[in-house]
Amino acid sequence: MTALNDILLRQIGRLGTLSISEFMTQCLYHPDHGYYTQAKPLGRDGDFVTAPEISQMFGEMIGLCLAQNWLDQGAPDPFCLAELGPGSGQLMEDILRATQSVPGFHQAAQLHLCEVNPHLKTQQAERLATHDPQWINSTTDLPALPLFLIANEFLDCLPINQFIATKTGWDEQVVGNQDGQLCFGRRPAGAVKSELPQDAPEGTILELCPAANAVVQDIASVIVRHGGCALVVDYGGSGGGDTLQALRGHEKVDPLSTPGQADLTAHVNFAALQESIRTADICGPVPQGAFLERLGITTRAQALAQKMSGEKLENHIAAHHRLTHPDEMGELFKVMAILPTGGPTPAGF
Numbered sequence: 001m002t003a004l005n006d007i008l009l010r011q012i013g014r015l016g017t018l019s020i021s022e023f024m025t026q027c028l029y030h031p032d033h034g035y036y037t038q039a040k041p042l043g044r045d046g047d048f049v050t051a052p053e054i055s056q057m058f059g060e061m062i063g064l065c066l067a068q069n070w071l072d073q074g075a076p077d078p079f080c081l082a083e084l085g086p087g088s089g090q091l092m093e094d095i096l097r098a099t100q101s102v103p104g105f106h107q108a109a110q111l112h113l114c115e116v117n118p119h120l121k122t123q124q125a126e127r128l129a130t131h132d133p134q135w136i137n138s139t140t141d142l143p144a145l146p147l148f149l150i151a152n153e154f155l156d157c158l159p160i161n162q163f164i165a166t167k168t169g170w171d172e173q174v175v176g177n178q179d180g181q182l183c184f185g186r187r188p189a190g191a192v193k194s195e196l197p198q199d200a201p202e203g204t205i206l207e208l209c210p211a212a213n214a215v216v217q218d219i220a221s222v223i224v225r226h227g228g229c230a231l232v233v234d235y236g237g238s239g240g241g242d243t244l245q246a247l248r249g250h251e252k253v254d255p256l257s258t259p260g261q262a263d264l265t266a267h268v269n270f271a272a273l274q275e276s277i278r279t280a281d282i283c284g285p286v287p288q289g290a291f292l293e294r295l296g297i298t299t300r301a302q303a304l305a306q307k308m309s310g311e312k313l314e315n316h317i318a319a320h321h322r323l324t325h326p327d328e329m330g331e332l333f334k335v336m337a338i339l340p341t342g343g344p345t346p347a348g349f
Helices: 003-015 020-029 056-072 090-098 118-127 190-195 210-226 270-276 288-295 297-305 310-324
Strands: 079-084 109-114 134-136 147-152 161-166 169-178 181-188 205-208 228-237 245-248 251-253 263-265 281-287 333-339
Touching: 003 020, 003 169, 003 181, 020 161, 020 169, 020 263, 056 090, 056 147, 056 228, 056 288, 056 297, 056 310, 079 090, 090 118, 090 147, 147 210, 169 190, 210 228, 210 270, 210 333, 228 270, 270 281, 270 333, 281 288, 288 297, 288 310, 288 333, 297 310
Parallel strands: 079 109, 079 147, 109 134, 147 228
Antiparallel strands: 161 169, 161 205, 169 181, 228 333, 245 251, 245 263, 281 333
């Protein structure tokens, strides 16, 4: 049992069942007991490891992609260099190191970080102090400037709703209380049924993430007006199936077992994101492995390997494999770019 578990049970007792979205929001963002507001989740001592913690090469490739597109769009000065969910600050540190030789890039950049975790903000402040980072609470706070943005494993933690096709229509999956324990249940889907296909086979599960659509719409709105390029990197595909999962200590656990103490995520529906963006141009999504290979990650890996030996070299080779191989992150993770209409295609696509 966790403190949040008892809070949720009392809330269900007063107000009734919770949608999956409401449950995820409480588990991840509760001001006192939410996973992202209290935990230190990243790294080998945390609950999961993201690409920037696997190898510096990931951030270097991302940085060079953004910098090249900045040059291709006329090197606007000033511009907003932004990251959503920057974690420990490792990715942005690697981006900035890789781009320090790009003439004018650092001088023109205004660094904005979207972060809610106070522990991680402290790490980011220490790691990125020389670049004068500014923090924002959401994508609605992005400045009215050309925007060059990275969102790596950000959208997968935004709350989803789940719907299940039955013989008589659609039900919504919910979280309820059974004998003092959190449990999954169902209720009629309600007004949202009009957004769901009417001929889906019985047992079909669909997940909707309005929050993710809103985030990319905010980003696209800035880019259409002011220019820029946003890279969205996450795991997912075209939607369908039950993808809700919980991670604790690098292991999958029951999403209901330790609310507030495990990371809850779901696959990103890239097809839905594309449909939600009407005014900007979209590139991709393409598999992460192919994207990184086109940017030259293997050449970079070979250059770094020349100064390595023994266990360090073995870890380096394993990191390259993990980032790019189809059986690791190379195929499951996708990369999508958001651009102004007619904007130059980013390297890697």
